[in-house]
Amino acid sequence: MLSKKTKYAFHALTYLGKHRDQKTVLIQDISEEYGISHKFLENILLELKKAGILGSKKGKGGGYYLIKEPKDVALSKVIRLLDGPIALLPCVSLNYYEPCVECKSEAACGLNKVMIQVRDEMLKVLENKTLADILDKE
Amino acid sequence: MLSKKTKYAFHALTYLGKHRDQKTVLIQDISEEYGISHKFLENILLELKKAGILGSKKGKGGGYYLIKEPKDVALSKVIRLLDGPIALLPCVSLNYYEPCVECKSEAACGLNKVMIQVRDEMLKVLENKTLADILDKE
DNA sequence: ATAAAACCTATAACAAAGATGGGGTAATTA
DNA sequence: TAATTACCCCATCTTTGTTATAGGTTTTAT
Numbered sequence: 022m023l024s025k026k027t028k029y030a031f032h033a034l035t036y037l038g039k040h041r042d043q044k045t046v047l048i049q050d051i052s053e054e055y056g057i058s059h060k061f062l063e064n065i066l067l068e069l070k071k072a073g074i075l076g077s078k079k080g081k082g083g084g085y086y087l088i089k090e091p092k093d094v095a096l097s098k099v100i101r102l103l104d105g106p107i108a109l110l111p112c113v114s115l116n117y118y119e120p121c122v123e124c125k126s127e128a129a130c131g132l133n134k135v136m137i138q139v140r141d142e143m144l145k146v147l148e149n150k151t152l153a154d155i156l157d158k159e
Numbered sequence: 160m161l162s163k164k165t166k167y168a169f170h171a172l173t174y175l176g177k178h179r180d181q182k183t184v185l186i187q188d189i190s191e192e193y194g195i196s197h198k199f200l201e202n203i204l205l206e207l208k209k210a211g212i213l214g215s216k217k218g219k220g221g222g223y224y225l226i227k228e229p230k231d232v233a234l235s236k237v238i239r240l241l242d243g244p245i246a247l248l249p250c251v252s253l254n255y256y257e258p259c260v261e262c263k264s265e266a267a268c269g270l271n272k273v274m275i276q277v278r279d280e281m282l283k284v285l286e287n288k289t290l291a292d293i294l295d296k297e
Numbered sequence: 298a299t300a301a302a303a304c305c306t307a308t309a310a311c312a313a314a315g316a317t318g319g320g321g322t323a324a325t326t327a
Numbered sequence: 328t329a330a331t332t333a334c335c336c337c338a339t340c341t342t343t344g345t346t347a348t349a350g351g352t353t354t355t356a357t
Binding site: 022023028031032035055056057096105106108109110111121122123129130131132134135138139142143145146147150154155156157158159 | 170259269294
């Protein structure tokens with residue numbers, strides 16, 4: 022399951038996507054829309070900004086806005102950013118790899134090999150579905 | 160990511176699958192093979208037994224054994240048993256459904272709709288891959 | 298100058314996972 | 328009868344991760 026952080030990130034991105042006509046959107050607006058703590062959301066939006074998905078403007082009249090096109094924001098990117106690995110085991114993660122301590126030889130581990138296949142199938146979906154798909158269905 | 164519990168369950172099932180020629184396998188043997196605490200593994204094997212995947216025999220010469228054919232033990236079954244939901248959000252889980260509190264209308268939620276698609280793609284893989292696939296690669 | 302708003306860091310609070318240990322009971326074999 | 332081994336319930340403890348909050352700073356429009 023995704024963490025709430027990641028779910029909130031998707032909500033925020035959806036909201037920003039729906040309000041692309043206006044220059045900026047306040048944290049406040051998003052936090053009220055979804056009942057998310059203002060401070061909690063602040064951290065999330067900041068991470069999305071650092072990842073180059075959002076832009077922001079300080080001071081009066083400031084706020085957040087989408088930098089990327091919705092079709093260029095893959096679900097996988099958001100998940101990895103806030104939740105970490107997509108793979109089901111650390112030993113098959115592309116971005117957060119760690120060996121399994123109990124495993125004598127990865128090359129001889131059937132579980133490892135099957136989980137690589139599972140990972141690749143998951144990535145086929147999560148890298149191709151984007152924020153645009155979410156917006157299309159709102 | 161899968162919990163260690165689930166990973167250990169897969170290890171145990173793999174071990175049992177590789178030793179189907181012998182009548183029973185001791186908890187001890189599996190826990191030593193993978194360096195898993197005996198007590199921790201005990202609980203896992205018990206759950207697998209209650210789910211009808213394993214059988215057991217008490218007393219001297221006792222132990223655990225596979226009841227099901229490896230090809231009939233889907234990854235999804237083991238994951239759901241020990242880890243819970245496969246879906247990425249509670250509101251799209253088939254077996255552990257819960258509504259999202261922040262969501263006014265599920266029908267109008269684009270995130271919900273996309274995550275249903277993701278879930279179905281994941282299930283395509285996890286319901287078709289089985290213990291047999293793991294054993295084939297050992 | 299003032300108010301608005303994002304930015305930044307730290308940390309508290311809480312929950313879940315992981316691991317361990319005790320103390321048994323029940324079934325089975327030899 | 329004795330030894331073996333799964334079964335069961337519990338309690339605890341540590342570690343980890345998630346969720347949330349606090350308090351201050353910097354930037355900007357008016």
